[in-house]
Amino acid sequence: MIEFQAVSKWFGSLKVIKEISATVDKGTTIVLCGPSGSGKSTLVRTVNRLEPIQEGTITVGGMDINAKSVNVNTLRTGIGFVFQQFNLFPHLTVVDNVMLPLRRIHQQSRKEALPAALLMLERVGLADKANALPADISGGQSQRVAIARSLMLKPEVLILDEPTSALDPEMVSEVLRLLRQLSGEGLTMMCVTHEMGFAREVSDRVWFLKNGKLTFNAQPELFFSSETHPDVRGFLSAIQKNH
Amino acid sequence: MGYQLDFSKILQGEYLDLILQGIQTTMVLFVLSWFFGLLLAIVLTVVRAVEFRPTQLLVAAFVEYHRNVPVLIQLFVWYFGFAVVLPDAVNEYLNDIGAEIGYAIVALALNKAAYMSEDFRSGMRSIHPAQMEAARSIGLTYLGAMRWVILPQAWRLALPALLGQTLILFKGTSLAAGIGVAELSYQARYIEEQSFRIFEAYGIATAIYMLISFVIMWLTSVLSDRFRLRVK
Numbered sequence: 001m002i003e004f005q006a007v008s009k010w011f012g013s014l015k016v017i018k019e020i021s022a023t024v025d026k027g028t029t030i031v032l033c034g035p036s037g038s039g040k041s042t043l044v045r046t047v048n049r050l051e052p053i054q055e056g057t058i059t060v061g062g063m064d065i066n067a068k069s070v071n072v073n074t075l076r077t078g079i080g081f082v083f084q085q086f087n088l089f090p091h092l093t094v095v096d097n098v099m100l101p102l103r104r105i106h107q108q109s110r111k112e113a114l115p116a117a118l119l120m121l122e123r124v125g126l127a128d129k130a131n132a133l134p135a136d137i138s139g140g141q142s143q144r145v146a147i148a149r150s151l152m153l154k155p156e157v158l159i160l161d162e163p164t165s166a167l168d169p170e171m172v173s174e175v176l177r178l179l180r181q182l183s184g185e186g187l188t189m190m191c192v193t194h195e196m197g198f199a200r201e202v203s204d205r206v207w208f209l210k211n212g213k214l215t216f217n218a219q220p221e222l223f224f225s226s227e228t229h230p231d232v233r234g235f236l237s238a239i240q241k242n243h
Numbered sequence: 244m245g246y247q248l249d250f251s252k253i254l255q256g257e258y259l260d261l262i263l264q265g266i267q268t269t270m271v272l273f274v275l276s277w278f279f280g281l282l283l284a285i286v287l288t289v290v291r292a293v294e295f296r297p298t299q300l301l302v303a304a305f306v307e308y309h310r311n312v313p314v315l316i317q318l319f320v321w322y323f324g325f326a327v328v329l330p331d332a333v334n335e336y337l338n339d340i341g342a343e344i345g346y347a348i349v350a351l352a353l354n355k356a357a358y359m360s361e362d363f364r365s366g367m368r369s370i371h372p373a374q375m376e377a378a379r380s381i382g383l384t385y386l387g388a389m390r391w392v393i394l395p396q397a398w399r400l401a402l403p404a405l406l407g408q409t410l411i412l413f414k415g416t417s418l419a420a421g422i423g424v425a426e427l428s429y430q431a432r433y434i435e436e437q438s439f440r441i442f443e444a445y446g447i448a449t450a451i452y453m454l455i456s457f458v459i460m461w462l463t464s465v466l467s468d469r470f471r472l473r474v475k
Contacts, residue, residue: 090473
């Protein structure tokens with residue numbers, strides 16, 4: 001579904017992604033982890049062209065996303081993106097946030113878009129918050145709204161950039177529960193996270209990045225076993241110490 | 244002191260008519276300058292937002308001139324200065340239809356546009372860049388993101404400042420008396436000169452200015468509250 005071929009990226013003279021090649025199969029969930037500054041966020045942001053790359057190719061569904069013929073806006077409607085800080089639009093109610101893609105990209109009227117938006121809110125367990133403003137709901141609820149909004153155009157791929165990192169601990173589980181559910185529904189997902197329990201339980205593969213390199217790419221059974229890469233072992237024990 | 248306050252002399256007949264005409268002229272000046280000023284402010288904001296150095300500098304120069312030169316001078320420049328470069332026939336025609344108020348509206352609108360465009364700009368600058376990124380990641384075009392995500396927030400953020408400018412503009416209309424526009428303060432002065440009722444003439448003008456200012460201030464607080472943007 002998504003293929004990285006020798007992808008490299010520089011910020012100025014600093015090379016932040018180094019010749020990464022890897023594949024994300026359709027319907028699978030990939031968890032990306034690694035120390036901060038390792039390039040995981042930058043890598044997932046290249047998939048919907050929020051970050052340009054300087055070398056290599058990225059294909060989504062067989063299409064080279066950086067080809068001149070590709071319309072970036074059309075590309076993005078097929079790739080849901082969820083940010084660490086939710087980025088809900090504060091001037092719109094919850095349901096208006098969720099409806100926005102249908103109304104402003106598919107040009108539907110409010111009346112046409114409303115049923116689908118309410119259904120989606122029900123799916124993420126927030127039908128009762130439809131008319132609340134983003135300022136009046138919790139962080140966990142905000143992130144579920146953001147996920148709902150990213151799913152409105154029925155993308156085949158969902159990318160999540162540290163979706164639980166800005167949440168209070170008691171709200172992490174409600175977001176992870178939703179992601180678990182989505183993963184079970186066959187969506188192709190790439191998720192940057194430090195939630196190793198989630199990685200172990202839900203992911204099909206775990207990618208470990210360090211200094212811009214994809215150092216280790218394995219199924220969770222191997223990733224969390226004693227046979228794992230030495231860098232991963234160090235990273236995991238450092239994380240455990242903090243928890 | 245032998246001065247006896249007597250408002251009745253002024254609140255009737257010719258003087259009352261002059262006051263009412265003055266209020267009308269003040270409101271015409273105020274509403275038209277506000278409307279054209281706001282319109283131009285939006286244009287200036289958009290032009291300055293586009294990354295093209297020459298037009299950005301032009302807008303910046305426009306803003307700096309209007310913010311750093313007294314409004315009265317700006318009025319003089321239009322009324323006395325602009326007339327010089329126009330052919331006599333055009334001047335005669337303009338004077339026939341009341342050139343003063345036209346020049347006053349142009350000068351006040353340009354002045355207000357400079358201030359209001361700065362208010363819009365600071366409203367836009369206080370929106371987190373991630374909002375644009377989130378809008379684009381949904382698949383909106385740049386203009387779509389501006390139209391549906393950035394500008395609706397920008398005007399709400401700029402609203403209190405814009406309403407403050409509105410109040411300043413309302414009071415500033417009195418400067419148009421300097422080029423002979425017969426607005427409220429001009430009429431008050433005329434009545435005072437004719438009737439020698441100094442306190443009454445200016446007292447009534449003061450009361451009217453205050454009353455309308457209070458209405459604008461009340462509207463300011465209602466609208467600012469209603470459209471306040473709450474960001475977590």
